[in-house]
Amino acid sequence: MNTAQVDAYLRRLGAAHPAWPTVEVLRELHLRHLRAVPFENLSIHLGEEIVLEEKHLLDKVVGARRGGFCYELNGVFGMLLAALGFDVVLLAARVYGDEGRLGIPYDHLALRVGTVDGGMWLADVGFGAHSHYPLAFEERGEQRDPGGVFRIVESGPDKAGVAGTDLDVLIDGKRQYRLETRPRVLGDFVAGAWWHSTSPVSHFARSTVCSRVTEDGGRTTLSGRTVTVTAPDGKREARELGSDEEVLTAYRERFGIALDHVPTVRGGTLKA
Structure with missing residues (x-):
């Protein structure tokens, strides 16, 4: 990522160029990213290819002012952090389903980030x-955050009783995903991105979602034609949108995404 691309990315986040890769800078960029860049899977339902390459991700997230899902968002955010001098390692995770079952390998991409003032995050x-x-990253007690109470814990021994190095990430006592500690590269996640884009088993292929953190610490989500506004205290207010124009206006005004037509749910192409 060159200087012009870094500057453009920081403008997208509304952030100044930091002097040093400190933990406070990381915290600021992390929150600004959640507010400015939506979590969305619209490319799947717009017939757009998911390409996990630097230029494509920058063109989409910075140039076109779009969002993306985990591989895209954490992938490109990791590139920005590395360009700013942070020590960035890509990690693979498997997401826990509703019944406590783990998802596919390379189900999720997260980042381990080292800062110049010490600590891993x-x-x-x-x-x-x-x-x-x-x-x-190395804290095993409760970590309080506006998004909930989090814990990172050792996953425990496998079925054969062999201790592993995987970590479970929990929010409010519920396991969210199992994180591997082995470093990965972005290309490792191509198969996972393809599966989530095409399989009818994947929830990403079954519906559209677009979501971001709001300035007050709440969240706004557009799933299908339903807009849900979640207040910081967890109270939710949902409203069903009628016309296509209402949906397109919501994408534009609530998420900064300008579309010329409403995404059509494709439902995946693989056999379940």
Whole structure:
């Protein structure tokens, strides 16, 4: 990422160029990213290819002022952080389903980030409703955040009783995803992105979603034709949109995404 691209990315976030890659800078960029860049899967339903390459991600998130899902958002955010001098490692995770079952390998991408003033942090701007600030990677106690009470814990031994190095990330006592600690590269996640884009088993292929953190610490989400505004205290207000024009206006005014037509849910192409 060159200087002009870094500057353009920072303008997208409304952030000044930091002097040093400190934890306070990381916290600010993390929150600004959640507010400015929506978590969205619209490309899947607009017939757009998901390409996990630097130029394509910058063109989409910075140039076109779009969002993306985990591989795109954490992938490109990691590139920005590395360009600013942070020590960035890409990590793979498997997401827990409703019944406590783990998802596919490379189900999710998260970041381990080191800062110049010490400490390692779990940064994740691509999981939808998650922590507003990075989590202390080596802390095993409760970590309070506007998004909830988080914990990072050892996952425990496998079925054979062998201790592993995986970590479970919990919010309010519920397991969210199992994180591997082995470093990965962005290309490792191509198969996961393809699966989530095409499989009818994937919830990303079954519906549209666009969501971001609001300035007051709440959240605004447009799923299908339903707009849900969640207040910082957790209270929700949902409203159904009628016409296509209302939907397009919501994308534009609430998320800064200008579309010429409403995405059509494709439902995936693989056999379940």
